[in-house]
Amino acid sequence: MIIKKLPLGPIEANTYIIFDENSKEAVVIEASGDAQKIKNELDNLGANLKYILLTHGHFDHVFALNELKELCPDVKAYLNKEDEKLLEHIGVQCGNFGIAGVDVPKIDEFIDENTKLSFAGKEIKPIHTPGHTKGSMCYLIEGELFSGDTLFFEEIGRCDLPGGDFSEIENSIRKKLFTLDKNIVVHPGHSHDTTIAHEIKYNAYFGENSRY
Ligand SMILES: [Zn+2]
Numbered sequence: 001m002i003i004k005k006l007p008l009g010p011i012e013a014n015t016y017i018i019f020d021e022n023s024k025e026a027v028v029i030e031a032s033g034d035a036q037k038i039k040n041e042l043d044n045l046g047a048n049l050k051y052i053l054l055t056h057g058h059f060d061h062v063f064a065l066n067e068l069k070e071l072c073p074d075v076k077a078y079l080n081k082e083d084e085k086l087l088e089h090i091g092v093q094c095g096n097f098g099i100a101g102v103d104v105p106k107i108d109e110f111i112d113e114n115t116k117l118s119f120a121g122k123e124i125k126p127i128h129t130p131g132h133t134k135g136s137m138c139y140l141i142e143g144e145l146f147s148g149d150t151l152f153f154e155e156i157g158r159c160d161l162p163g164g165d166f167s168e169i170e171n172s173i174r175k176k177l178f179t180l181d182k183n184i185v186v187h188p189g190h191s192h193d194t195t196i197a198h199e200i201k202y203n204a205y206f207g208e209n210s211r212y
Helices: 033-044 065-071 081-088 090-096 164-177 197-203
Strands: 002-008 013-019 025-029 048-053 074-080 117-119 122-128 137-140 143-149 184-186
Touching: 002 033, 013 033, 013 184, 025 033, 033 065, 033 122, 048 065, 048 122, 074 081, 081 090, 117 143, 122 164
Parallel strands: 025 048, 048 074, 143 184
Antiparallel strands: 002 013, 013 025, 117 122, 122 137, 137 143
């Protein structure tokens, strides 16, 4: 399994391509910018894209979704229903960051913890982790966790935007993420990777040596 990280879009959110060399299947997590670049990477791998999975409805993670869907018209995009409203207000979200708006991104399917998805014979486990937004999702694929803006290297996602809630993110991280296998590698929506073990120890908010 190959994981490619592409920091793209107006504020460099990470889009990930997960690719299985044997089956040639791929999953894209987020569509943060430059859809043509994402498509070129998929083509260079000879990948057959199965799903586009979105961790939440903030503009910087879905900025290029419509373009990517035009380039890959048969591929479905998934988002948790609780973030549908955020997408409808993508123009306002962009405006708050001084960025020109884009059309409302089109979602094909809503995803929650009961959604069954597989990739190259492996289960994709969707984990609902509200707190940064109500519909925030993490995706676990064979020891690799894609955490969106819920969990970052020694940090957590902000909770002061619409739908954010500190006690919810605390619950999501302590009860749902910190109880996963400690060796799991965490691939966040911004900046660099971490592990569950590292965050249990060093996370600034919920780690053993937390500052707060
Ligand atoms: Zn966000």
